Amino acid sequence: MSEQPRKQVNIYTDGACSGNPGPGGWGCILEFGPHRKEMSGYVAGTTNNRMELFAAISALGALKEPCDVKLYSDSNYLVQAFNDHWLDSWVKRGWKTSTGAPVENKDLWLILLTQTKKHHVTFIKVKGHADHPENNRCDALATGAIEEYRRINSPGEEEKK
Numbered sequence: 001m002s003e004q005p006r007k008q009v010n011i012y013t014d015g016a017c018s019g020n021p022g023p024g025g026w027g028c029i030l031e032f033g034p035h036r037k038e039m040s041g042y043v044a045g046t047t048n049n050r051m052e053l054f055a056a057i058s059a060l061g062a063l064k065e066p067c068d069v070k071l072y073s074d075s076n077y078l079v080q081a082f083n084d085h086w087l088d089s090w091v092k093r094g095w096k097t098s099t100g101a102p103v104e105n106k107d108l109w110l111i112l113l114t115q116t117k118k119h120h121v122t123f124i125k126v127k128g129h130a131d132h133p134e135n136n137r138c139d140a141l142a143t144g145a146i147e148e149y150r151r152i153n154s155p156g157e158e159e160k161k
Helices: 048-061 076-083 086-092 106-118 133-153
Strands: 007-017 022-032 035-046 067-073 120-125
Touching (some): 007 133, 035 048, 035 133, 048 076, 048 106
Parallel strands (some): 067 120
């Protein structure tokens, strides 16, 4: 019995942080055929790299079945970790960098590794803040999430303006 072909999904992700660390936001777009889904969220005290990873985790976690995924990101950190096999090296060294320091964001890398095992994921680097409409939209989702965080956590600030 032959295996059913997997759905082809395009994912676009971006993370943002106001201060590093500071309030952060993430945004992602999932596209399957004519279907499009946008998601975003925020985290109180975080870093830009964590938000980049969280966007990818959130997008892959939204998939309901194994898919062939092209994941587009402007994050060298995310894309190179997979394409340049940084993750393989970190795992072999017991989650240590080439200098022997602990790998940052190990908690999120472990979740992302679990997510990528469910799908066939190709990571594709795009230039950030350029003429890439989906990346620009993800950036707007991420920065909008930070604005939402500030609005919720700074009540009365709007009235002062």
